[in-house]
Amino acid sequence: MTDATQIVLAKRPVGDVTADCFRQETARLPALNDGEMLVASRFLSLDPYMRPRMSELRSYVPPFEIGKPLTGGSVGEVVESRNPRFAKGDLVMGLLNWATHTVHDGKGLRKIDPAMAPLQAHLGVLGMPSFTAWYGMKHICRPKDGETVFVSAATGAVGQVAGQLAKLAGARVVGCAGDDQKCQWAVREAGYDACFNHRSEHDTGAVLDKLCPKGIDGDFENVGGRIFHAVFERMNNFGRIAFCGAISEYQDKDPLAGPPKMFTIVQRRLTIQGFIVSDQAALLGDFVNEVGGLVKAGKLKSRETVVDGLARAPTAFLGLLKGENFGKLIVKVG
Amino acid sequence: MTDATQIVLAKRPVGDVTADCFRQETARLPALNDGEMLVASRFLSLDPYMRPRMSELRSYVPPFEIGKPLTGGSVGEVVESRNPRFAKGDLVMGLLNWATHTVHDGKGLRKIDPAMAPLQAHLGVLGMPSFTAWYGMKHICRPKDGETVFVSAATGAVGQVAGQLAKLAGARVVGCAGDDQKCQWAVREAGYDACFNHRSEHDTGAVLDKLCPKGIDGDFENVGGRIFHAVFERMNNFGRIAFCGAISEYQDKDPLAGPPKMFTIVQRRLTIQGFIVSDQAALLGDFVNEVGGLVKAGKLKSRETVVDGLARAPTAFLGLLKGENFGKLIVKVG
Numbered sequence: 001m002t003d004a005t006q007i008v009l010a011k012r013p014v015g016d017v018t019a020d021c022f023r024q025e026t027a028r029l030p031a032l033n034d035g036e037m038l039v040a041s042r043f044l045s046l047d048p049y050m051r052p053r054m055s056e057l058r059s060y061v062p063p064f065e066i067g068k069p070l071t072g073g074s075v076g077e078v079v080e081s082r083n084p085r086f087a088k089g090d091l092v093m094g095l096l097n098w099a100t101h102t103v104h105d106g107k108g109l110r111k112i113d114p115a116m117a118p119l120q121a122h123l124g125v126l127g128m129p130s131f132t133a134w135y136g137m138k139h140i141c142r143p144k145d146g147e148t149v150f151v152s153a154a155t156g157a158v159g160q161v162a163g164q165l166a167k168l169a170g171a172r173v174v175g176c177a178g179d180d181q182k183c184q185w186a187v188r189e190a191g192y193d194a195c196f197n198h199r200s201e202h203d204t205g206a207v208l209d210k211l212c213p214k215g216i217d218g219d220f221e222n223v224g225g226r227i228f229h230a231v232f233e234r235m236n237n238f239g240r241i242a243f244c245g246a247i248s249e250y251q252d253k254d255p256l257a258g259p260p261k262m263f264t265i266v267q268r269r270l271t272i273q274g275f276i277v278s279d280q281a282a283l284l285g286d287f288v289n290e291v292g293g294l295v296k297a298g299k300l301k302s303r304e305t306v307v308d309g310l311a312r313a314p315t316a317f318l319g320l321l322k323g324e325n326f327g328k329l330i331v332k333v334g
Numbered sequence: 335m336t337d338a339t340q341i342v343l344a345k346r347p348v349g350d351v352t353a354d355c356f357r358q359e360t361a362r363l364p365a366l367n368d369g370e371m372l373v374a375s376r377f378l379s380l381d382p383y384m385r386p387r388m389s390e391l392r393s394y395v396p397p398f399e400i401g402k403p404l405t406g407g408s409v410g411e412v413v414e415s416r417n418p419r420f421a422k423g424d425l426v427m428g429l430l431n432w433a434t435h436t437v438h439d440g441k442g443l444r445k446i447d448p449a450m451a452p453l454q455a456h457l458g459v460l461g462m463p464s465f466t467a468w469y470g471m472k473h474i475c476r477p478k479d480g481e482t483v484f485v486s487a488a489t490g491a492v493g494q495v496a497g498q499l500a501k502l503a504g505a506r507v508v509g510c511a512g513d514d515q516k517c518q519w520a521v522r523e524a525g526y527d528a529c530f531n532h533r534s535e536h537d538t539g540a541v542l543d544k545l546c547p548k549g550i551d552g553d554f555e556n557v558g559g560r561i562f563h564a565v566f567e568r569m570n571n572f573g574r575i576a577f578c579g580a581i582s583e584y585q586d587k588d589p590l591a592g593p594p595k596m597f598t599i600v601q602r603r604l605t606i607q608g609f610i611v612s613d614q615a616a617l618l619g620d621f622v623n624e625v626g627g628l629v630k631a632g633k634l635k636s637r638e639t640v641v642d643g644l645a646r647a648p649t650a651f652l653g654l655l656k657g658e659n660f661g662k663l664i665v666k667v668g
Contacts, residue, residue, distance in 0.1 A: 052597070224596050246597040258592015262558050263386065263580035265608035272606040274599035 145170030303327030637661030
């Protein structure tokens, strides 16, 4: 019998997520059935998409259940296995509970090679956020040499990869982030041509006019709201908008509606495409080849914030929604 | 020397177009230069897209110029030619002035065969509106057997073809139109499964829930605004929105903004694609083969309103923007 420390959804947030939406518990895990295994979490990824799952929304992905552990992309170690595909000692990644230990049937988990990169890289530059960035940039934004691409949340786990991939494709890349330090990192380390602080620059339109003098051909949209409106107005003919997230809407009880003139979509022949990377599992091999190669060749920088201890996950998640992390946010669980 | 009767843009409308935005004039046309020809208009097509061209908007297509004739898709007859590609007596279609006669260099005009169909069909079911419907339905909405497709302005020149093409693809097709007579025609003649009167049905959401019980997979959007919001909310996962027009926005100084929750685009993985059929000239042959075949086989019904006399074009256009026409609106010029 194993006792797991786990964090469950205590109640659904209305508006801002608060600490009392979470509750830490100790749960006695059941004995393993055939096909199951016990996985000890090493690292847990915290990502903005978890916020909508805390609410009840009509969506393909079921909301988290009240009283049950939240789940998240994780790296863990198999400590006991009755599943023929996995052996004790295997390192795996996939969705695990926000917990020290998870009983799992192995579906959706895959083994990782610890020699390839630091374990937590599998949650960032080699993991889901990077796959998301690659899919949205490569298959939706499709920047061409000389075009201009905008990335909101430019230094977030997804944005930092999206921006670098656009740069590698030859585009002028402009982003925004929530503080000057992040903006400096974006330009100096990640190679953005420009990055502005959306908290201190209130006239988003004016700063975009300055930084994107030829308009915007591709938008990798993570934020929505006011910044999206200004970007939308500046999209060029045949522009592509990869709609990845809308973090400005997640907490807002009364979010800003879509852009004022939807007819712009016709006039400029825009394509706006929403996507969720878990639909694209068939392309995972292509992603690993391409982005894995870039990582090995040292062509992709990454930045992460690691928080120590599962107990700090809720507070870290609240900070993520306010942009307090810098880069990929990871909890070191065990 | 030929005197042309022509209708020029007298001033730009602000909000609703009014009769005094147009002025009828007689213009003495210049003698033909080499390469030019004189074309007498037979039929002039009036279409909603002309409304945004009356305003000054940032767009690929230049606005109409004040004091100059408006232009529109037309069928005409060459009455004098110094262009080697065209001879006197040729019937042609393409953009001509809102005028009895136009001096033209032949660019963008093509000859038509009067034996193929009544001349005005080249402005409707064999022309630009039908090409628009075909492109948006076939290349963007892409309905599959058993899916549900919604068409706003269901009996308009574009909508009536879009709906029939979706039906031929095996979809359940639901539309809306501005009066009961149009709705009856949509169901009885054009084969819509259902069509509601958006003027008498104020709760668009409720009527859509009833008529589209499985949600909406493809939306052929002509209208925008309140109806679009209700459709957007009911889009299924992986839904496609072909954004063809937004007639509800054209006259409105303060149009309804986009949908309240743009994050829906991500959650449902929607694709919204704006298009203008003139970009798709390379596909014209495919369109003519496919839709021409359907017309010959009697598989596409069409409905039109023909207004007699160029002088009535402005009034007819004002009516078009209010939905007073039924089907394709055509002016018999000469």
